[in-house]
Amino acid sequence: xxxxxxxxxxxxxxxxxxxxxxxxxxxxxxxxxxxxxxxxxxxxxxxxxxxxxxxxxxxxxxxxxxxxxxxxxxxxxxxxxxxxxxxxxxxxxxxxxxxxxxxxxxxxxxxxxxxxxxxxxxxxxxxxxxxxxxxxxxxxxxxxxxxxxxxxxxxxxxxxxxxxxxxxxxxxxxxxxxxxxxxxxxxxxxxxxxxxxxxxxxxxxxxxxxxxxxxxxxxxxxxxxxxxxxxxxxxxxxxxxxxxx
Amino acid sequence: xxxxxxxxxxxxxxxxxxxxxxxxxxxxxxxxxxxxxxxxxxxxxxxxxxxxxxxxxxxxxxxxxxxxxxxxxxxxxxxxxxxxxxxxxxxxxxxxxxxxxxxxxxxxxxxxxxxxxxxxxxxxxxxxxxxxxxxxxxxxxxxxxxxxxxxxxxxxxxxxxxxxxxxxxxxxxxxxxxxxxxxxxxxxxxxxxxxxxxxxxxxxxxxxxxxxxxxxxxxxxxxxxxxxxxxxxxxxxxxxxxxxx
Numbered sequence: 001x002x003x004x005x006x007x008x009x010x011x012x013x014x015x016x017x018x019x020x021x022x023x024x025x026x027x028x029x030x031x032x033x034x035x036x037x038x039x040x041x042x043x044x045x046x047x048x049x050x051x052x053x054x055x056x057x058x059x060x061x062x063x064x065x066x067x068x069x070x071x072x073x074x075x076x077x078x079x080x081x082x083x084x085x086x087x088x089x090x091x092x093x094x095x096x097x098x099x100x101x102x103x104x105x106x107x108x109x110x111x112x113x114x115x116x117x118x119x120x121x122x123x124x125x126x127x128x129x130x131x132x133x134x135x136x137x138x139x140x141x142x143x144x145x146x147x148x149x150x151x152x153x154x155x156x157x158x159x160x161x162x163x164x165x166x167x168x169x170x171x172x173x174x175x176x177x178x179x180x181x182x183x184x185x186x187x188x189x190x191x192x193x194x195x196x197x198x199x200x201x202x203x204x205x206x207x208x209x210x211x212x213x214x215x216x217x218x219x220x221x222x223x224x225x226x227x228x229x230x231x232x233x234x235x236x237x238x239x240x241x242x243x244x245x
Numbered sequence: 246x247x248x249x250x251x252x253x254x255x256x257x258x259x260x261x262x263x264x265x266x267x268x269x270x271x272x273x274x275x276x277x278x279x280x281x282x283x284x285x286x287x288x289x290x291x292x293x294x295x296x297x298x299x300x301x302x303x304x305x306x307x308x309x310x311x312x313x314x315x316x317x318x319x320x321x322x323x324x325x326x327x328x329x330x331x332x333x334x335x336x337x338x339x340x341x342x343x344x345x346x347x348x349x350x351x352x353x354x355x356x357x358x359x360x361x362x363x364x365x366x367x368x369x370x371x372x373x374x375x376x377x378x379x380x381x382x383x384x385x386x387x388x389x390x391x392x393x394x395x396x397x398x399x400x401x402x403x404x405x406x407x408x409x410x411x412x413x414x415x416x417x418x419x420x421x422x423x424x425x426x427x428x429x430x431x432x433x434x435x436x437x438x439x440x441x442x443x444x445x446x447x448x449x450x451x452x453x454x455x456x457x458x459x460x461x462x463x464x465x466x467x468x469x470x471x472x473x474x475x476x477x478x479x480x481x482x483x484x485x486x487x488x489x490x
Contacts, residue, residue, distance in 0.1 A: 069466040089334075096473050137468045176489040220343075220487040221314040223382045228341050228476075235480035242465040244421040 002028070003037035003044070003135045005142050011040040016057040024049070024057050037065065039134070042141045070140050071098040072241055074190045076159075077230050080107040080197030081114070081148065086227040088129055091145065093227075095133035097234035101144040102130070105151055109199030119148045151205055159192040161185060162214040165229045167200050169218035178217035178233075182240050191237075195229045247273070248282035248289070248380045250387050256285045261302040269294070269302050282310065284379070287386045315385050316343040317486055319435045321404075322475050325352040325442030326359070326393065331472040333374055336390065338472075340378035342479035346389040347375070350396055354444030364393045396450055404437040406430060407459040410474045412445050414463035423462035423478075427485050436482075440474045 004020050016024065024030040030049055038045045044065035051058040079090055081104050091102060104126070106114065114122065127145040134142040156162060161181055169177070185191065194201075194209060201209075206216070219232050249265050261269065269275040275294055283290045289310040296303040324335055326349050336347060349371070351359065359367065371390040379387040401407060406426055414422070430436065439446075439454060446454075451461070464477050 067466070093473055093476070096467060096469055097477070098467055136470065139467065175487065179484065179488040218488075220483045221312070222341060222343055222384065222483075224341055225381065228338055231338070231473075231476050232342070232480040232483070235477040236484035238465045238467075238477070239424065239481035239484060242420065243424040243463075 001035070001037055001138075003039055003138050005039040005131055005135060008040055011038060011045075014059055014061075016059065017055060021055060021057045025052055030057065035062065037138070039140065039142070042070075044140060068140060069098075069138060071100075071234075071237060072187045073185055073237065074100040074188075075234060075237060076101045076103065076190070076192050078103045078105050078151075078154065078192060078194045079230070080105055080195060080201070080226065081110040081112050082197050082226050083111055087126065090227050090230060091126055091129045091143070092133045093231050094234065095130050095139065095143050096137040097231060098139075098238060099143050099230065099234060101146065102126075103146040103154065104148045105154070105194075106148060107151060107197050108202040108205060110197040111199075114148055123147050151208065156192055156212045156214075158190055159213075160189040161191045162194075162209075162212065163191065163233070164194045164201065164206065164209050164214040164216050165196075165219060165233065166206070166216040167196075167223065169216045170220060170223070172218070173221070174216070174218040175220070177215060178219060178236070179240075181215060181217065182237055185237075185241070193230060193233055195226055198226055246280070246282055246383075248284055248383050250284040250376055250380060253285055256283060256290075259304055259306075261304065262300060266300060266302045270297055275302065280307065282383065284385065284387070287315075289383075289385060313385060314343075314383060316345075316479075316482060317432045318430055318482065319345040319433075320479060320482060321346045321348065321435070321437050323348045323350050323396075323399065323437060323439045324475070325350055325440060325446070325471065326355040326357050327442050327471050328356055332371065335472050335475060336371055336374045336388070337378045338476050339479065340375050340384065340388050341382040342476060343384075343483060344388050344475065344479060346391065347371075348391040348399065349393045350399070350439075351393060352396060352442050353447040353450060355442040356444075359393055368392045396453065401437055401457045401459075403435055404458075405434040406436045407439075407454075407457065408436065408478070409439045409446065409451065409454050409459040409461050410441075410464060410478065411451070411461040412441075412468065414461045415465060415468070417463070418466070419461070419463040420465070422460060423464060423481070424485075426460060426462065427482055430482075430486070438475060438478055440471055443471055 032049050034049045038047050046062040047059040048062055050060050130143045130145050277294050279294045283292050291307040292304040293307055295305050375388045375390050
């Protein structure tokens with residue numbers, strides 16, 4: 001079933017406008033009585049179309065959906081800004097796998113330079129990708145996409161567990177820290193995950209993060225590309241905590 | 246360090262030709278004494294450039310690499326043929342995460358139709374993508390990419406564990422079968438993983454696979470797109486078996 005995230009204000013007025021109305025009316029050829037899901041803040045509702053005008057779709061609420069599909073932890077990604085369209089891929093895959101928020105971070109080894117004037121446009125586009133991915137994977141919440149930032153401007157103090165995915169850890173066959181950290185999580189914990197860009201984490205960045213309480217973790221013996229790291233982390237957390245034995 | 250997979254025959258002659266020689270000489274501007282890794286069948290060697298001609302790169306072997314980065318199981322993917330460039334993505338990500346082989350399967354709900362005459366060209370292109378991804382992730386082995394096939398032409402009898410990733414299992418909140426199967430694996434086991442295309446698995450396909458010994462498994466509460474399923478499976482297997490507590 002299709003899902004759309006809308007504002008609380010539209011929800012209270014029981015009307016869809018703009019892109020969402022166009023999508024339902026014109027792209028999907030919606031009809032009176034068609035049902036779909038609406039996400040409002042972190043709540044979901046099954047709704048039914050009651051009326052359509054040229055630019056609006058009116059609906060009534062059938063029932064609130066109580067199913068929660070969110071991870072039992074908040075897992076936020078601080079992603080070293082990668083090349084090409086990889087950030088889009090990371091947002092798409094990360095959203096499906098339960099990512100909480102993503103902070104694109106220009107790190108020392110990021111090849112891409114982004115002018116300040118373009119940051120807002122990019123943020124808006126990334127946020128839109130997150131909304132679409134959250135709709136497709138029927139998430140309760142849309143991951144927040146932050147403005148592109150820099151490492152020393154971030155306050156990590158609100159996190160309970162801080163993981164630095166560090167290639168050298170994997171190369172040195174450090175294999176136990178990640179699982180130890182994941183197994184020690186408690187429901188509601190906030191987890192920060194830092195992933196370097198293609199060239200990895202610079203030694204100064206590593207020192208800075210360690211001072212902030214980050215622990216270096218290795219993710220097995222194969223070299224993972226930057227865009228794959230968070231998928232491993234989120235899949236592993238889901239496997240450990242969402243699947244029973 | 247860069248890695249290249251070459252034939253046993255080239256390795257015995259201690260010479261690189263064709264694309265690999267061009268890559269080293271021209272793209273990477275290789276010099277005498279430069280070192281890199283060569284993969285030959287499932288073995289890896291550290292080698293050094295000794296001489297270059299216009300079209301050849303000669304090398305000597307410094308040492309055999311004994312590090313094994315392969316999963317302790319053979320995990321083969323039978324992927325319902327997806328839309329667009331998703332199969333390429335699956336090959337790239339799956340190779341990084343340790344996939345054994347991939348069999349692209351035209352299933353009932355595959356939207357794409359592929360003429361027989363084009364299958365060989367596609368297979369060659371997919372295999373090349375697997376080689377490049379295996380080189381980048383320093384795999385010991387290149388995943389074999391099979392010719393595009395159909396479900397009823399496949400012999401699954403060589404597999405010890407057969408997993409059908411089934412969206413309805415996840416929707417019905419079946420959460421224990423996957424972990425139970427993964428935890429029961431024994432070193433060297435052969436695992437077949439079937440993933441449907443965008444529209445999922447048809448009931449007849451499900452019956453057929455169950456007759457072949459497949460078990461339906463759910464992968465958590467979120468809806469995963471077809472291209473994400475095997476990443477979850479491989480990450481979970483790595484987490485369970487390659488990382489210590």
